[in-house]
Amino acid sequence: MGIETIIAFVLLFSALLSFIMEKVSLDVTALCLLAIILTISSVGILENWPSPREVLYIFTNEAPLTIAAMFVISSSLNKSRVLESVSQYLEKFCELGYRKFMLILLCLVAIVSAFINNTPVVVVLLPVVMALSKSLGISASKMLIPVSYASIFGGCCTLMGTSTNILASGIMGSNPFYPEMNSLSMFELSKIGLPLLFISLLLMVLFGRKLLPEREALSSIISEIDRKEFLTEARISRGSRIVGKTIKDSKIKEIQNARLIDVLRGKNSIFHRTSELIFEPGDRIILSCKPEGIVEANEIEGLDLFNPEGMGIEHISSNQSIMVEAVVRPSSSMLHKTLQEVNFRSRFNLAILAIHRKGKNIYKQREEIRLQSSDTLLILGTQNSINELRNEDELILLDKPVVSLENRKNKAPLVIAVLFSVVALASFGILPISAAAISGVALLLVTKCIKPTEAYRSVEWNILILIYGMLALGVTLKKTEASTMIASFVEQISIHAFEPDFRIIGVLILIYFVTSFLTEVLSNNATIVIMAPISLEIAQQLEMGSTDARAYVLTACIAASASFLTPIGYQTNTFVYSVGGYRFSDFMKVGLVFNLVYFVGTVLLVSWYWGWI
Numbered sequence: 001m002g003i004e005t006i007i008a009f010v011l012l013f014s015a016l017l018s019f020i021m022e023k024v025s026l027d028v029t030a031l032c033l034l035a036i037i038l039t040i041s042s043v044g045i046l047e048n049w050p051s052p053r054e055v056l057y058i059f060t061n062e063a064p065l066t067i068a069a070m071f072v073i074s075s076s077l078n079k080s081r082v083l084e085s086v087s088q089y090l091e092k093f094c095e096l097g098y099r100k101f102m103l104i105l106l107c108l109v110a111i112v113s114a115f116i117n118n119t120p121v122v123v124v125l126l127p128v129v130m131a132l133s134k135s136l137g138i139s140a141s142k143m144l145i146p147v148s149y150a151s152i153f154g155g156c157c158t159l160m161g162t163s164t165n166i167l168a169s170g171i172m173g174s175n176p177f178y179p180e181m182n183s184l185s186m187f188e189l190s191k192i193g194l195p196l197l198f199i200s201l202l203l204m205v206l207f208g209r210k211l212l213p214e215r216e217a218l219s220s221i222i223s224e225i226d227r228k229e230f231l232t233e234a235r236i237s238r239g240s241r242i243v244g245k246t247i248k249d250s251k252i253k254e255i256q257n258a259r260l261i262d263v264l265r266g267k268n269s270i271f272h273r274t275s276e277l278i279f280e281p282g283d284r285i286i287l288s289c290k291p292e293g294i295v296e297a298n299e300i301e302g303l304d305l306f307n308p309e310g311m312g313i314e315h316i317s318s319n320q321s322i323m324v325e326a327v328v329r330p331s332s333s334m335l336h337k338t339l340q341e342v343n344f345r346s347r348f349n350l351a352i353l354a355i356h357r358k359g360k361n362i363y364k365q366r367e368e369i370r371l372q373s374s375d376t377l378l379i380l381g382t383q384n385s386i387n388e389l390r391n392e393d394e395l396i397l398l399d400k401p402v403v404s405l406e407n408r409k410n411k412a413p414l415v416i417a418v419l420f421s422v423v424a425l426a427s428f429g430i431l432p433i434s435a436a437a438i439s440g441v442a443l444l445l446v447t448k449c450i451k452p453t454e455a456y457r458s459v460e461w462n463i464l465i466l467i468y469g470m471l472a473l474g475v476t477l478k479k480t481e482a483s484t485m486i487a488s489f490v491e492q493i494s495i496h497a498f499e500p501d502f503r504i505i506g507v508l509i510l511i512y513f514v515t516s517f518l519t520e521v522l523s524n525n526a527t528i529v530i531m532a533p534i535s536l537e538i539a540q541q542l543e544m545g546s547t548d549a550r551a552y553v554l555t556a557c558i559a560a561s562a563s564f565l566t567p568i569g570y571q572t573n574t575f576v577y578s579v580g581g582y583r584f585s586d587f588m589k590v591g592l593v594f595n596l597v598y599f600v601g602t603v604l605l606v607s608w609y610w611g612w613i
Helices: 003-021 026-043 052-060 062-079 082-096 098-113 118-136 144-155 163-173 190-211 271-276 291-298 344-348 383-390 409-427 433-446 452-458 461-479 482-497 500-521 524-541 546-561 571-579 584-609
Strands: 229-236 258-265 284-289 303-305 314-316 323-328 351-357 360-362 376-380 395-397
Touching (some): 003 461, 003 482, 026 461, 052 461, 062 409, 082 098, 098 118, 098 144, 098 190, 144 571, 144 584, 163 461, 258 344, 258 351, 284 351, 344 383, 409 433, 433 452, 461 524, 500 584, 546 584
Antiparallel strands (some): 229 284, 229 314, 323 376, 351 376
């Protein structure tokens, strides 16, 4: 093993460790990978290392551009209120009962997810499902995991269904092992995905309610009595005994019936500096109080409450819907920023009571938490402030279905026509999917179905950076022969573990198992970029033809997308994880069933279609 191979393995395992630990985001890790690989290439001290030209050649891969185009097309569907209009018809099916309603809902999600990005489908349906769960008289946790899973079921059926499939298709069309191999066709995955879709939907409808937990939403941590509070602003006078003291040492902390929401100094919130905050004259504090709390606060010497004619004491009650949950959008400008950095309190005149992330409610030091996509926020404020926030494109408010500010419903037929045209052009081989998708985006921009700024914002650039970084790692693994060593290792396992007549299927099982494991702890895109080339190299070492080798990549595609076991393997799972109040173990319990269905089903279907059984 040469020094180049050792370095390649160090980079691979360092990246995997970084992905698992999540100290930095996936895209930052991928960007660091790309920077290190390109730097070593430019220095030129290693012989069997990809040259700068070979590394930069990854940017000619059509898959990331296609994925970016599909993000824009999906966003256009949202802007034209196509998905919103469809979802509004769901309420009339509630009277059919849970099972029949869920069958209709999950079929709708699966069909739509087969042709557009899964995430916006689930995002649009989040507030709809929250509202419909009340109509059905059940917890939203009985519906949200099924919606996420249904989007994955549908995404496994077509080339456009997930970015994973598009990536695998790009790798297949430009791989060095089988130059004659074509990219994936539009419905090539359907022969595997559709049978699994039908079986999985049937299982979910029949047994999902028993498997799924009864969980409460984030807002349930505050009782109905506690919701009936007053927002009070008070100013610290110059002679107050509070001046020069910390929150902990002041009498404010002793108020039994009030919660300190914010501290303002001038126009800025300084609440994020709780541990080192020392009160000064003129500081304003925001309290959320019960009526008794206002009396207690008023008795503190040097704390002047505003009268009702000013900023005043404003009554807050639950039937005014001024305590709401909201989810951070994937395209939000708040991503990776703290509440202090985005000036949330002063910008929206709202207070964040708690942040829910990965099964945990965060109350303390929430002003210092960097927001992530799918974080759920418990927000307190006036009805007017909530309505103003609803008009922003930063958060998804869960109290009612999304309503677009700008009505582009008249553009809906054109957007649908563009989507069907992209599908048709790619399906019949008239244009590659990359050309069809990019042409579709151009038409949407020219016809003003989506604005240029909206198009740029709809692209999840972090995913594209992740893809390019992993593609660079893939080139490095191939050039340094690290991928050859991995393929040889898998081959040796198959030789010792399986009989010669069963070896091809045995390797198929290993590919599915390894891919499924990686996608649960990494991301589906990172996993397929690693596993698709390795699958092809394994096939080459087994002296398989390009047709049989294709089966291995299709298996890796299904395994990379079929992420049910954890809430972190797939973005839609992460979204419902926070909103539904789920625990990590809930995904383990329900997801294990569907992981087994997809594992057994994929191996049997692929083996049968390719005549191996």
